[in-house]
Amino acid sequence: MTKERFDIHQHITDKIVSAIERGAGEFRLPWHRGTGNIMRPVNIASKKAYRGVNVVALWAYAEASGFSSGTWGTYRQWAEAGAQVRKGEKAAYVVFYKELEIAPNTGEAETETRLFARATPVFAVEQVDGYQPPAIDAPPVITMTPIEQAEAFVAATGARIDHGGTRAFYRPSTDSIQLPPREAFIGSPTSSPAESYYSTLLHELTHWTSAEPRCNRRLGKRFGDHAYAMEELVAELGAAFLCADLQISDEPRADHAQYLAHWLTVMKEDKKAIFTAASKASEAAAYLIGLQS
Known part of the structure; x- marks a missing residue:
């Protein structure tokens, strides 16, 4: 019996559809952040904001789980930051695309480049133990x-x-x-x-x-x-x-x-x-x- 292939496109779409339907009675969507952290989700290792559908997906995950920090990372990235993902915590998924060259069909001279989606599990800071946020300098005068x-x-x-x-x-x-x-x-x-x-x-x-x-x-x-x-x-x-x-x-x-x-x-x-x-x-x-x- 073959194991069904994980479809990251379907998984993230279902997660966002579910988030919209949960709030449909008030026409509230997961990216409407009236309270808490309204910034784009940030990766713990790169310190950069996620882009594209990963922003929406992580907002939807956060909305469903009650997370408000907006900081995410893979299991390894949290370990490198001195933290441990708690046992039993469920991952959210982000997607990245990788270019792969496909061998040409018979009679074709050139290879074809295609984009393939790769699902990456990530965890929010609320799901880890032992993380010590870096010291933050005094905020600049606004x-x-x-x-x-x-x-x-x-x-x-x-x-x-x-x-x-x-x-x-x-x-x-x-x-x-x-x-x-x-x-x-x-x-x-x-x-x-x-x-x-x-x-x-x-x-x-x-x-x-x-x-x-x-x-x-x-x-x-x-x-x-x-x-x-x-x-x-x-x-x-x-x-x-x-x-x-x-x-x-x-x-x-x-x-x-x-x-x-x-x-x-x-x-x-x-x-x-x-x-x-x-x-x-x-x-x-x-x-x-x-x-x-």
Whole structure:
């Protein structure tokens, strides 16, 4: 009897779908971090933030397990840091891609390079014993609040932003972002009015990156009728990544009810859809970060 091969794409997709469905009644998604650590998950060894779908996957794992530190590592990485993963702890999984050369078929002269996904088990700091965080120097004097940083971040992109009406959207024909007046945004138990405004603006700014001179994001060929839902998911993830980087508490958008079901449909039909969306969102965030002087 052969052992069924572990499908990392299906595993991570199922984990994220489950996280969304658990909060679907309130339209809350796993990357909406009203409390606790809202930063991108960080690797204990490299000290670098995870990217793409690994960010979303680890947020989903953390949400399901009640973890808030945002620090993860493999069994060996924790051991090298002087810690021990506790017996019986269940791993989360991240995915990395490796290029492999495939031998040519008969009659073909060149080898073919393909990307293969490799699943890597990781554990959160809450799952280990003996870890001593490094001493942290006194924090630098903060000269800008997160909201001021967000304002400067948006201004550096050069995007045209108009205010008026009751809807938030990106209009390709004028290459401009339309938002309701700032005073129309109200707070919530987890977000101030300003945080609500900027999380919405960052969502639309991610849409703005889809234009041809920028990221030239075209999802229609692969996703067809689901392309709109996929672009919304890209924009939501892009906003979540940027909110984490700018330390802005993100909250569910008012229009989640309109397309949440579509996201679930796409992810259940295509196990790699969330990987594509997260990759495109990371690309959009990197493009906007690259515009900062």
